[in-house]
Amino acid sequence: MNLTENRTPHFEVLSDDQKETIYNGMIKTLNTTGANVHHEGARELLYSHGCDVDGIRVRIPPQLVLRALASAPPVTEIFCWDGDLRKKILVERGRSYFGPGPTPPNFIDPDTLERRPYLRKDATTVARVCDALPNIGFVQSLGSINDVTGPLADIYEFADMIRNTTTPVMSWSFAREGCRDQHRMAIAMAGGEENFKRRPNYIFYGEPISPLVSDFHAIDKCMYCAEHRVPQVYSPCSIGGGTVPATHAGQLVVALSESMVGVVVAQLLNPGTSIIIGGVQSILDMRHSIYSYGAPELSILSAAMTEMAHYCGLPMYSTSGCTDTKKMDVQSAMEAAFSINAAMMSGADFVHDNGYTESGITGDVFQTVMDDELIGMARIIENGVEVTEETMAVDVICNGGPGGHYLHEDHTMKWFKTDWTPTLMERGSYEDWVAEGKTSMKDWILAKTRDLIANHEGPREKVPEEADEALEEILKEAEARVAQGAPETKAG
């Protein structure tokens, strides 16, 4: 008897008809209006495969989209550089991986709790804290480093992060140079190019500009990743009512079209290379003119976009655990809990921005630690109810009969640990709470985070010497390149 089929509860917000209609809207948009692609090489590639190219405008015919979707892999594996398979990411339906987000300019100082510019040391802090969090499946830095040679902030961040966590890192870069340097670093960490090809150990994140613009660097980096089979995300931040229509369906059409340009380019260059779509899908707050990271619309749009990505056979890069507040408070917890649960229930593959505050302007690792707890709770819902003869336990029930209890039963011993164990949520007695100084959630989050910062060392000492040297050498070369004023990749 097999009663375990489809036991993972997910909600659905779009019907099959609606998905098909939105998909067709994307096909029509790309075919009749297309997108601006600020990259001559990409335009030539698209033209040679039948796209209509008019200046920087590229119109993509339906059959090219279909071909790209047919060759994009629905399943991808991302490995930990140290070979530990427990943290391996297996991108396939029914598994959701949560992580922080990239590039806010500011960070909440772990000591003072004040907002300040993001510093190099913060990348290590975030990597180490995330390394210890069981519900964080991939790591982004929560910032853009302000205190190193400006154009090299991306590679310093990557070099520090990958050496301080075995949880797979999701990186970003300004331009192709940074993208290439990170790739070289990842190869060094993997112990060689062949090893990296077999076991890619990071994911690259790139972003087109909404509405319907792929700027030079975005598509250039996308092409680099495709050429070298670096798994990548290519997804916009679409702003409902701002860069895209104020209606959710309209937003989905544009957002899908924006990502699809990267999918088509990547698959034309290297069929079968891994690419993930989605992005931040939320609304412009029309009172304060901010891009809201706490709005419930973020959750419904992200859930719908997840369904559209899966309809296209692509993995989804979704959003949760973020807030519009400036400091940890009740609102930040409310917004995070809401979006985390929605993202989990939507079945998104990657879910980022856990730890974003101030509408994406400030990274906060305390928020990430709180989110880790919430993700653990949401996972209990996602686990659903396992129904087998063993779990129904009719024999145990009949043996026990009316009255009594199950506390000492073998069956209880075997199963009670599958319940979720809080690391932050307080369930003690009133007396204990008073005796322990009437502390609150904020105190526990601060204590847990600071304990991890002080005591969780991460894998820094395990990094092989030759890999460590290789990373330092790549940083040195990059410094020399910048010092010589070598021209960065020029837009065209």
Next chain:
Amino acid sequence: MTMTFDMKEIVNGVIKGKIDEVKALAEQALSEGISPEEISSQGLVVGMDAVGERWKNDEMFMPEVLRSAKAMSSGMDVIRDQLAEKDNQVGTMVIGTVEGDLHDIGKDLAAMMFEGAGYKVVNLGVDQPSEVFIEAVKEHRPQLLGISALLTTTMPRMGDIINELKEAGIREQVTVIIGGAPVTDDFSESIGADIYAPNARSGVERAREFFKKKSAESGSN
């Protein structure tokens, strides 16, 4: 001559964001002999002040405010050339996004808000090199130069433009206002900008305060 024109129509047209209607009303008012100064001060400005008030009180939202700003601007276009220099207090703004940056929504929002405040706005677009900003300042002699950047990598270009204004000897001619999500007060100060606008709503207000303070200072000298 009997005055049949009701200025309230212009006020309401601005509040309701009726772009074509406000333009037609301004033309009608002119043809009925109402002075451009009056059309501005009793009509367009009154309407936009009411919009500002309603926005503050959450009775209007940004898209509506922008429509009103467009309506205000369509009326201003009719009368601008005929306004006496002294009444055309706000003047011209040049605005653009720096080289290497293709983000335009924040810059366009600000442009519309300044149009709504009565400015003639010259929008240079996105991805514009410093020279274009400098040439535009020389050509249009604006009171305000708005510079926008969304990327931490392109932010420094805002400082470059200010330096080039200095080199060209025209820094003192123009007030520089900057904006963009990663920009902060500290950054604004560090590159020597005059005003930092954290969002579309505050830009016009901060510019107004800046000019008020400046004219008070020059008055006391």
